[in-house]
Amino acid sequence: MNLNSKFSYICFFMLMSSSLILLFLLKIIFYNITYMLEFEMMFFNSVSFCFIIFIDWMSLTFSLTVILISSLILIYGNEYMGKNCYQFLWLTILFILFMIIMIYSPSILGVILGWDGLGLISYCLVIYYNSTDAFNSGFITAASNRLGDSMLIMSIIWFSFKGMYLFYENLSLGFLYFFMACLTKSAQIPFSAWLPAAMAAPTPISSLVHSSTLVTAGVYMLIRFYNMLINADLNIILLVISILTIIMAGLTSFFENDMKRIIALSTLGQLGFMMMILAVGYTSVAFFHLLIHALFKALLFMCAGAMIHSGMSMQDTRKMGNLKIDFFLKLSLSISSYCLMGLPFTSGFYSKDFLLELSLMSYPGIGIGLMMILSALITVSYSVRLMKLISSSNYWIVWIPSSKYLLVPIFTLTLMNVFGGCILNWLIMNELNLILINTIYKISPLVMIMTGLIWQGLLPINSIMCFFLSNMMFISILTKNMSKSVMLMFFNLKVMDQGWFEMIFMQMKYMFIYKSFFMKSITTYLNYLPLLSLILIMILFI
Known part of the structure; x- marks a missing residue:
């Protein structure tokens, strides 16, 4: 194993800190304690600029998940990227640090520090391979995230009128700007095009971004300040946007052949599920699904990365059949896919079943629940399609056996996926009310899962539908044209200036x-x- 001693110390420190956080988390949950530390940085014109650290069960649980997944990805990424990957590993460590800063901050001044850091480091990681595709994808990613950052800066300006920067103390128009920033960071419609484009980054960073860091930042912040969302009457808007995002991501996955982009679109759909159940009013279920999704999505990307690494950098699923995959890799890929589908006796079933049943008995009515069940059918369908394309094809690729240092973190994360749903359900899902629904509605998620296993090959395809959905309902085309227009404008200004x-x-x-x-x-x-x-x-x- 060619892991540098510095990074071995860092990984050991992260694993030890995660064990300490776990002990502290158990104490906080048992005694119901909350800590708030305030550090005054500057006092200017009767306004106190403070950096605040807020420690409770939610921030500790999410930071524990981030640190555990990140430590495994650092070990995985060192083997995946090769010997001269110090720049990549340091960027990954900075990425994790900015996410931790954002998790523990209830003030907008602390949030923008982590928020901007995530945006800048993500741009550096997307353009890591220095190709034309990477630069184009990096520009789209940076432009979309900078739009959200500008909204966050607008909220800071608005909050400064009252001299208060804590979200729960300031009920004003500033939260509308913050809401728009969360939508851009979580890639909800109409800001969805940058998420599949960010697949130009190396696979280890894709595993980190799509599981527990960049794209989950917007969902986490809306969960933290859900009362502000209700007071601003933005939950109905969030409900409509999330449903459109789920449907768009699911249908687009049927017409995508790149393995990493299919997994990225599944992330987009799961983010829509989290936003939907949050808009309905169940913050604990949204947070529970956020944690479960972080576990199985990190595993799914790591399995895909191992296949790409060992299969001559092949990502096209139409050419990936008949591969001689290691047994542990097959097992891990199957478990992560089953968690994504929400099959019974998997970790994904714990959160997905809660989510679907609560949507059926929510205040918007039975229509929202039926749309969520239909979305679950689409999720199962494109997941089965992905597994079918990988396992059967007319092509034959020379397969290089996977390194054992790639399989060790994958197998560790597989064990976390097997037992993580039960443990997290025991820790945080203790305030859920009794669910009483009819037998037909109770078994409908299972029926949709079984139907999705059959329906995936029966979708009618024509050229117009394929063109419409393969471009994410023209969102990707509009985003690319807008980015080209901005680049052309800067180019003309540069030419005129010279x-x-x-x-x-x-x-x-x-x-x-x-x-x-x-x-x-x-x-x-x-x-x-x-x-x-x-x-x-x-x-x-x-």
């Missing part, structure tokens, strides 16, 4: 300042104006 602007303005400066005696006289007079004014005042007083 050409016409420089020539015209330099000639005007030379003509009217250096050649004109009148302008030179005025300039000399302006330079001596303070002295002449002082002499005039002295004369008047004398």
Whole structure:
């Protein structure tokens, strides 16, 4: 194993800190304790600028999940990227650090520190391979995230009118800007195009981004400040946006052949599920599904990365059949896919079943529940399609056996997926009310899962539908055209600045300042104006 000693110490420190966080979490849950630490950085014009750390069961649970997954991904990424990957590993560590800062901050001043750090480091990681596709994807990712950052800056300006930067103390228009920032960070419609485009990044960072860091930041912040969402009457808007995102992501997955992009679109759909159940009013279920999704999505990307790493960098699912995959890799890929589908006796079933049953008995009515069950059918269908494409094809690829140092973190994360649902259900799902629904509605999720296993090959396909859905309902085309327009504008400004602007303005400066005696006289007079004014005042007083 060619892991540098510094990074081995860092991974050991992260694993030890996760064990300490777990002990502290059990204490906080048992005694129902909350800590809030405030550090005053500056006091200006009766406004106190403070950095605040808020420690409770939710922040500790999420940070524990982030640290555990990140430590495994660091070990995985060192083997995946090769020997000279120090820059990549340091960027990954900074990425984790900014996420931890954002998790523990209830103030917008602390949130923007982690928020901006995530955006900048994600851009550096997307363009890591220095290819044309990577640069284009990086620009789309950075532009979308900077739009959210500008909304966050607008909320800071609005909050400064009252001199309060804590979200739960400030009920104003500033939360609307913060809501828009959360939508861009979690890639909800109409800001969904950057999430599949970010697949140009290396697979280890894709595993980290799509499981527990960048895309989950918006969902986590809306869960934390759900009362603000209700007071601003934005939950209905969030409900509509999330449903559209789920349907769009699920249908687009049927017409995608890149393995990483299919998994990215599944992330988009699961984020829509979290936003939907949050808009309905069940914050604990949304947070529970967020944690479960982090576990199985990290495992799914790590399995895909091991296949790409060992299969001559092949990502097209139409050419990935007949692969001689290791037994542990097959087992891990199956378990992560079953968790994504929500099959019974998997970790994904714990959260997915709660989510579907509560949506059936929610206040918007039975229609929302039926749409969620239909979305679950679509999820199962494209998951089975992915497994079918991987396992059967007319192509044959020379398979290089996977390294054992890739399989060790994968198998560890597989064990976490097997037992994680039960443990998290025991820890955090203790306030759920009794669910009473009819037998037909109770078995409908299972019926949809079984139907999805059959329906995946029966979807009618024509050229118009394929073009419409493969471009994410034209969202990706609009985003690419807008990014091209912005790049063209900057290019024209650069050309004009180096050409016409420089020539015209330099000639005007030379003509009217250096050649004109009148302008030179005025300039000399302006330079001596303070002295002449002082002499005039002295004369008047004398």
